[in-house]
Amino acid sequence: MSKKLLQTWRWYGPNDPVSLQDVKQAGASGIVSALHHIPHGEIWPLADIQERKAIIEAAGLTWSVVESVPVHEAIKTRRSDADQYLKNYNQTLRNLAANDIKTVCYNFMPVLDWTRTQLDLEMPNGAKALYFNWTDLAIFDIYILERADAVADFPAAILEKAKAKFAGMRQEEIDFLRINVLMGIPNEKEIELETLRASINEYKAIGHAGLRDNLAWFLAGIAETCTELGIKMTIHPDDPPYPILGLPRIASTKEDLIDLLERVNQPFNGICYCTGSLGAGTTNDLVEIFEAVKERVYFLHLRNVKKDEEGNFYEADHLGGDVNMYEVMKAVTTENAKRNEPMPFRPDHGHQMLDDLNKVTNPGYSAIGRLRGLAELRGLELGITGNY
Ligand code: DNO
Ligand code: MN
Numbered sequence: 001m002s003k004k005l006l007q008t009w010r011w012y013g014p015n016d017p018v019s020l021q022d023v024k025q026a027g028a029s030g031i032v033s034a035l036h037h038i039p040h041g042e043i044w045p046l047a048d049i050q051e052r053k054a055i056i057e058a059a060g061l062t063w064s065v066v067e068s069v070p071v072h073e074a075i076k077t078r079r080s081d082a083d084q085y086l087k088n089y090n091q092t093l094r095n096l097a098a099n100d101i102k103t104v105c106y107n108f109m110p111v112l113d114w115t116r117t118q119l120d121l122e123m124p125n126g127a128k129a130l131y132f133n134w135t136d137l138a139i140f141d142i143y144i145l146e147r148a149d150a151v152a153d154f155p156a157a158i159l160e161k162a163k164a165k166f167a168g169m170r171q172e173e174i175d176f177l178r179i180n181v182l183m184g185i186p187n188e189k190e191i192e193l194e195t196l197r198a199s200i201n202e203y204k205a206i207g208h209a210g211l212r213d214n215l216a217w218f219l220a221g222i223a224e225t226c227t228e229l230g231i232k233m234t235i236h237p238d239d240p241p242y243p244i245l246g247l248p249r250i251a252s253t254k255e256d257l258i259d260l261l262e263r264v265n266q267p268f269n270g271i272c273y274c275t276g277s278l279g280a281g282t283t284n285d286l287v288e289i290f291e292a293v294k295e296r297v298y299f300l301h302l303r304n305v306k307k308d309e310e311g312n313f314y315e316a317d318h319l320g321g322d323v324n325m326y327e328v329m330k331a332v333t334t335e336n337a338k339r340n341e342p343m344p345f346r347p348d349h350g351h352q353m354l355d356d357l358n359k360v361t362n363p364g365y366s367a368i369g370r371l372r373g374l375a376e377l378r379g380l381e382l383g384i385t386g387n388y
Pocket of ligand 1: 114
């Protein structure tokens with residue numbers, strides 16, 4: 001029986017401005033890391049995995065979860081060369097398992113990972129948060145990306161606001177918006193507008209049903225490896241959890257998650273329950289979603305979002321915002337008590353605050369905001385379970 005959740009922390013590797021010593025001071029014991037220097041789709045060499053693991057262990061920490069082993073676009077779109085990438089993925093999983101790293105996070109979002117329109121929205125207290133605004137997304141989509149059918153995807157009120165705002169924008173503001181929307185995972189290759197346009201066309205032909213089929217094909221293609229080696233795969237929900245830029249989305253709602261679990265209905269096929277991503281969905285009930293899929297939740301991202309009536313949202317304090325973290329933590333700790341192994345969670349994102357405001361940080365991944373989040377979450381857990 002597992003008493004406490006496993007407290008983990010995302011670490012981008014030796015280039016991360018947050019050190020492993022910092023992570024220890026924050027009180028986490030597990031590390032969530034990935035080999036971002038390996039191009040998407042290539043096999044992660046055993047030596048590189050061993051090296052990363054050794055660095056983490058030398059600091060007295062454990063590499064608990066890989067986030068993420070990126071799924072190559074060839075697999076998501078099931079291009080003619082998809083088989084080779086599937087083989088590579090299997091080999092990477094084998095290399096990780098050989099190092100006893102067996103919980104893997106990935107996502108199946110077309111082309112872009114998480115999308116925000118602003119990375120430094122100032123809170124009333126001066127801290128900075130990540131922000132998603134529909135008007136800014138419309139400006140990007142219509143006037144910067146110049147996607148042919150973009151206009152049809154926005155309500156009239158947003159179109160009007162976008163038009164008026166864009167007319168008053170300076171070139172540097174336009175560039176800034178472009179960079180913010182295209183911003184990816186630190187240390188990974190940025191995507192170009194031209195590539196994005198081409199991808200959007202490719203996905204148009206695939207559509208929602210096609211993308212679901214491709215995910216099922218991918219999962220079926222790694223099932224044997226995962227089952228044999230005891231690997232747990234956890235899909236990260238779409239962020240934000242609705243279609244943007246005309247791209248299909250298949251991991252945004254309870255129905256989506258149930259569908260993808262049932263299509264390849266085996267224990268290895270699991271979920272990274274990200275309360276921030278799912279919480280940005282206007283119709284998502286977070287506790288209901290957890291209850292529906294909890295047996296297959298192997299990794300938790302705990303953070304919060306605050307939405308307005310248009311559906312714009314900013315990343316709120318971990319115990320603030322629209323996600324009732326108290327109810328979520330009750331559900332999560334009840335499930336955790338039934339497990340033999342503790343469920344790993346991490347404070348997913350945090351505000352840029354205090355001394356970090358004067359530092360160069362990875363958006364959402366500065367030290368102090370996440371430390372605050374982790375501290376609040378562990379206190380909440382202790383308050384609920386009483387497991388001192
Ligand atoms: C958003 C973050 C993401 C996530 C990746 C997983 O909620 O957790 O950066 O790590 O999308 O592939
Ligand atoms: Mn997340």
